Amino acid sequence: AQRVTQPEKLLSVFKGAPVELKCNYSYSGSPELFWYVQYSRQRLQLLLRHISRESIKGFTADLNKGETSFHLKKPFAQEEDSAMYYCALRGSGNTGKLIFGQGTTLQVKP
Amino acid sequence: KAGVTQTPRYLIKTRGQQVTLSCSPISGHRSVSWYQQTPGQGLQFLFEYFSETQRNKGNFPGRFSGRQFSNSRSEMNVSTLELGDSALYLCASSPGTGSVDTEAFFGQGTRLTVV
Numbered sequence A: 001a002q003r004v005t006q007p008e009k010l011l012s013v014f015k016g017a018p019v020e021l022k023c024n025y026s027y028s029g030s031p032e033l034f035w036y037v038q039y040s041r042q043r044l045q046l047l048l049r050h051i052s053r054e055s056i057k058g059f060t061a062d063l064n065k066g067e068t069s070f071h072l073k074k075p076f077a078q079e080e081d082s083a084m085y086y087c088a089l090r091g092s093g094n095t096g097k098l099i100f101g102q103g104t105t106l107q108v109k110p
Numbered sequence B: 001k002a003g004v005t006q007t008p009r010y011l012i013k014t015r016g017q018q019v020t021l022s023c024s025p026i027s028g029h030r031s032v033s034w035y036q037q038t039p040g041q042g043l044q045f046l047f048e049y050f051s052e053t054q055r056n057k058g059n060f061p062g063r064f065s066g067r068q069f070s071n072s073r074s075e076m077n078v079s080t081l082e083l084g085d086s087a088l089y090l091c092a093s094s095p096g097t098g099s100v101d102t103e104a105f106f107g108q109g110t111r112l113t114v115v
Helices: none
Strands: A002-003 A010-014 A019-020 A025-028 A034-039 A045-049 A070-076 A083-090 A096-101 A104-109 B005-007 B012-013 B021-022 B032-039 B042-050 B053-057 B063-068 B074-078 B087-094 B110-114
Touching: A002 A083, A002 A096, A010 A019, A019 A104, A096 B032, A096 B042, B005 B087, B012 B021, B021 B087, B021 B110, B032 B074, B042 B063, B042 B074
Parallel strands: A010 A104, B012 B110
Antiparallel strands: A002 A025, A019 A070, A034 A045, A034 A083, A083 A096, A083 A104, B005 B021, B021 B074, B032 B042, B032 B087, B042 B053, B063 B074, B087 B110
């Protein structure tokens, strides 16, 4: 079964602390993994994807096929990082279908 | 370029009625996907349309249907509304061809409340 699991509903850290939002997936082929972010009163937007291997707003994520994980990390959290974060999977082939995890609310306290 | 536009932004309907939601994708995008977002279930895929054809379908009852027009605009329809259909309905557009540019752009959603 295709599934994305984000075990934490809420992650609360202090400004300047490291952040790791966990994401595990279940998929039998070669999926494409994404992190989407939704800031308060804004639309859902792409943060990063595994094929780009880039750092956006200080966030990075590495695809670990052995552990079927795609954890999102940032060494020093900022208050403006407070948002809802969704991990998502797209299967192989021509498809726009995204399978989302339940989301993790990141709260960065001053 | 203009983003994904969903109309209306808010809707209140009565149980048993039907509703139609509209989505205008980014110019040039041929794939439109619909999602239902609720606090309990999160974001769930409804269906995807590409070049006026349904390409993928989620696990929703037949009361949920959609279509896409030649200009890529899409509509989704929910018939015989139930209280549990209350949700934020999101539309996402993407180029839809190949695997190079796969970013999906989301609209702001239509908030449907069934009373």
